Amino acid sequence: MRSRIHAHVGTMRQLEILLAVHDQGSINEAAKSLFLTQPTVSIQMKKLSDAIGGPLYQFVNRKLVFTDIGLELVKTSVEVLDSFARLDVALGSLRKFKPSTLRLAVVTTSKYFIPHLLGPFCEEFPDVEIQLNIGNREKTIERMKQGVDDFYVFSHPPQDIEAQSLEFLDNPLVAIAHEDHPLGKQKSINLADLCEQPFLMREKGSGTRFAIEALFQKHNLKPKVKMTIESNEAIKHAVMSKLGITIISAHTLTYGGQNGLVRLPVKELPIDSHWFFLWLSAKRPTLIASAFLKHIKTNGRELLQNELDKSAAN
Amino acid sequence: MRSRIHAHVGTMRQLEILLAVHDQGSINEAAKSLFLTQPTVSIQMKKLSDAIGGPLYQFVNRKLVFTDIGLELVKTSVEVLDSFARLDVALGSLRKFKPSTLRLAVVTTSKYFIPHLLGPFCEEFPDVEIQLNIGNREKTIERMKQGVDDFYVFSHPPQDIEAQSLEFLDNPLVAIAHEDHPLGKQKSINLADLCEQPFLMREKGSGTRFAIEALFQKHNLKPKVKMTIESNEAIKHAVMSKLGITIISAHTLTYGGQNGLVRLPVKELPIDSHWFFLWLSAKRPTLIASAFLKHIKTNGRELLQNELDKSAAN
DNA sequence: AAATTGCATAGACAAAAATCTATATTAACA
DNA sequence: TGTTAATATAGATTTTTGTCTATGCAATTT
Structure with a gap:
């Protein structure tokens, strides 16, 4: 039941011309305001009239007066052109956003x-x-x-x-300890040495934990996980508090400060990430x-x- | 400040096609439902996209998904086609009316x-x-x-x-009197005879009054207006009540009854109207x-x- | 009666729109 | 790996649209 009247009544140009004629109340004046010749406007109006199946206007005392049909089409034209104007505004907002x-x-x-x-x-x-x-x-x-x-x-x-x-x-992952930690005094450490210390581990699902577990597995070692901590900052403070050691992104030290912490010279580190x-x-x-x-x-x-x-x- | 976007975005056909693609979620299915070939639909969508200056849809996991721009244009298309549908209804009413x-x-x-x-x-x-x-x-x-x-x-x-x-x-205008009126007994009367009787006149502006005045003027006579009455029915009842005589449209007698009234045989009547x-x-x-x-x-x-x-x- | 004004019609031309067939490209599936 | 399905692109053809110049017609004005 969808109407198909739009398929044969009125191109956009014709609707525009109709509105100009309605506004100006004259074929000639409408033509002038649209920078067209008068026959162009006359013809377009005739096409609209033929398409819609009735007269759009008549002359009363030489004055152009729109018929009921014409006025309905004027109404539709205004609605249609307003719809496009709103589209323009909406597109402007999208572009801006x-x-x-x-x-x-x-x-x-x-x-x-x-x-x-x-x-x-x-x-x-x-x-x-x-x-x-x-x-x-x-x-x-x-x-x-x-x-x-x-x-x-x-x-x-x-x-x-x-x-x-x-x-x-x-994203190199390095081991860190408190500066007073015994391992901190050694010049060279093995990954196995880390397994004898309480180890502070990042949470399940974290990228850091993946890398650490992979490394220990690769060397058939298992850290003594003392604590699982979800935050880099928290882990760092735990290490500062001498709760244990950890492996952590070097960026955390680079950017986040390293008061009282030392990097451990582990041979198998850094993890290449x-x-x-x-x-x-x-x-x-x-x-x-x-x-x-x-x-x-x-x-x-x-x-x-x-x-x-x-x-x-x- | 009137937007001109309608001049380059979307013919009616293109808007129709856009809605079909949106409804079907597929270029191919839209083509089938519109009895077109797939390239036709693809090309029309590309034209719309070029005209509006951005993509109307994209593919997410091989699924056709409309962009924000596309959705705005869908909205406008619905509005525009609805406007025409309303025009169809309005025109139907006009034809019916x-x-x-x-x-x-x-x-x-x-x-x-x-x-x-x-x-x-x-x-x-x-x-x-x-x-x-x-x-x-x-x-x-x-x-x-x-x-x-x-x-x-x-x-x-x-x-x-x-x-x-x-x-x-x-529309002959005739003189009438009450059936007991003295003039009613005569076989032939002059217009001048009417001037000696009280005359019941129609109101200023009435066609009947025009004709009566013209006739008396033509004969240089002047009726003795006793009363001015605005209604034919009232005048007839005034005559029945013997308040005077009058000249009235013969149709009033023909169609409205003439109980107790007689038509006077005045030589100068009826007035040719x-x-x-x-x-x-x-x-x-x-x-x-x-x-x-x-x-x-x-x-x-x-x-x-x-x-x-x-x-x-x- | 002639001139002017306003609209309608005829004919022509260029551009745009609509659509098709053929083919290319890409991703998913068997 | 080959096949299928879906979309995009190229090129061609027909139809429609938009506009113009020229002219006709009718009413009003000078």
């Missing part, structure tokens, strides 16, 4: 260096708004499944989501997302490597 | 014979609804100036309105109005003349 917001979801550890990436990018694109979501790996994977962000940052990317990735930074930028294969990047990706590819690795080098010199 | 209503505005006196005209016409067109407006001449002229009716009936048409007319019936159908030159007659006019031309005069002849025999 989309290219100005960059959405990132990153695992907690990367919060130390991501701002160093964003800084120069925001200088280049001062109007861009950044939405940065920091969460543990589990939460970040959940967000990625929903596809609501432009990029995701992991050290151990999920394997069950179709995504493209860019490896952009090393990396940071990855990921985005959904199935989602087309926005313009600003593409620009950011290009920025990372061009400058990102160099930028962050300089930062790490600076910290190593301290 | 217009040909079934015949509008007449008539001066009071003609109310006696107009139904005799309408009767046979309504038999021929049983679905036609008649809107009959009866009023004095002044009110009927006012309506005519507004042009809201199909026809107007006068015995003395207004001269200041551009109209076409059809003279369709004689006519009934006219008028319609505005500037207004195009509806189909039903044209049919009624044809009916009047064909049968009207004969119909009414027969009625008058029948009364005269009584």
